[in-house]
Amino acid sequence: MARTVLVTGGNRGIGLAIAQAFAKQGDRVAVTHRSGEPPEGLFGVRCDVTDSASVDAAFTAIEAELGPVEVLVANAGITDDTLLLRMSEEQFTSVLDTNLTGAFRCAKRASGKMLRAKWGRMIFISSVVGLYGGPGQVNYAASKAGLVGVARSITRELGSRNITANVVAPGYVETDMTAGLPEDRRIEYRKAIPANRFAQPDEIAGVVTWLSGDAAGYVSGAVIPVDGGLGMGH
Numbered sequence: 495m496a497r498t499v500l501v502t503g504g505n506r507g508i509g510l511a512i513a514q515a516f517a518k519q520g521d522r523v524a525v526t527h528r529s530g531e532p533p534e535g536l537f538g539v540r541c542d543v544t545d546s547a548s549v550d551a552a553f554t555a556i557e558a559e560l561g562p563v564e565v566l567v568a569n570a571g572i573t574d575d576t577l578l579l580r581m582s583e584e585q586f587t588s589v590l591d592t593n594l595t596g597a598f599r600c601a602k603r604a605s606g607k608m609l610r611a612k613w614g615r616m617i618f619i620s621s622v623v624g625l626y627g628g629p630g631q632v633n634y635a636a637s638k639a640g641l642v643g644v645a646r647s648i649t650r651e652l653g654s655r656n657i658t659a660n661v662v663a664p665g666y667v668e669t670d671m672t673a674g675l676p677e678d679r680r681i682e683y684r685k686a687i688p689a690n691r692f693a694q695p696d697e698i699a700g701v702v703t704w705l706s707g708d709a710a711g712y713v714s715g716a717v718i719p720v721d722g723g724l725g726m727g728h
């Protein structure tokens with residue numbers, strides 16, 4: 495059955511691959527974008543997840559065009575890496591505001607309609623770094639670890655209403671976010687990954703579409719690594 499899906503940050507990178515995978519299987523897909531035009535063939539809504547009014551307006555526009563959001567993929571995220579000693583409070587809180595509070599704003603807005611429908615899927619895009627840690631990533635790791643608590647609390651709150659909430663934790667993926675890594679760091683990271691390569695965005699998308707489908711109806715509160723074995727045991 496076709497569903498209405500919202501992918502935040504679905505205009506590029508992992509989010510775009512996820513949105514395209516849902517569209518390919520016949521779902522009604524909306525993506526958020528902050529500037530420019532949305533990708534061709536996808537319904538775009540302008541939205542900044544750090545602003546509740548903007549999130550509310552985006553959901554209202556999607557509801558009018560495609561119907562209530564049944565599958566939420568909270569994917570929008572940023573990094574602002576620096577060592578702890580140098581990290582300003584603003585650098586810490588702004589990453590939390592986008593990656594963690596942004597996901598909360600979307601989940602909260604989605605939950606009312608999911609409760610009414612007695613069906614919903616929430617998928618939070620975390621990172622291997624959330625549980626593994628990363629030097630220079632105190633802010634990012636905290637935000638990504640926080641998503642685990644969010645998904646598990648939602649599972650306990652809404653699980654009896656046929657609403658699942660899960661976390662997908664990618665390792666290194668070839669996108670704009672990792673494109674700027676210096677070659678020596680890429681080589682060093684690759685050595686630590688049993689698969690000996692970075693992921694392609696559609697390798698994350700396959701897990702997300704599976705989680706939103708009927709076959710995964712009894713999977714909730716899970717943290718699913720998609721990291722080539724990098725974070726095993728964490």
Ligand code: NDP
Binds near residue numbers: 509542571
């Ligand atoms: P990109 O940097 O390629 O894309 C980030 C996306 O998030 C963009 O669509 C961007 O929109 C959107 N975004 C950022 N801030 C906001 C905001 N305030 N409101 C709305 N949208 C926003 O990142 P990736 O595709 O690589 O990453 C996607 C997710 O996957 C992130 O949560 C990231 O942390 C996570 N991840 C990525 C990994 C990787 O190796 N690439 C590894 C593990 C996790 P805009 O185009 O407007 O800037």
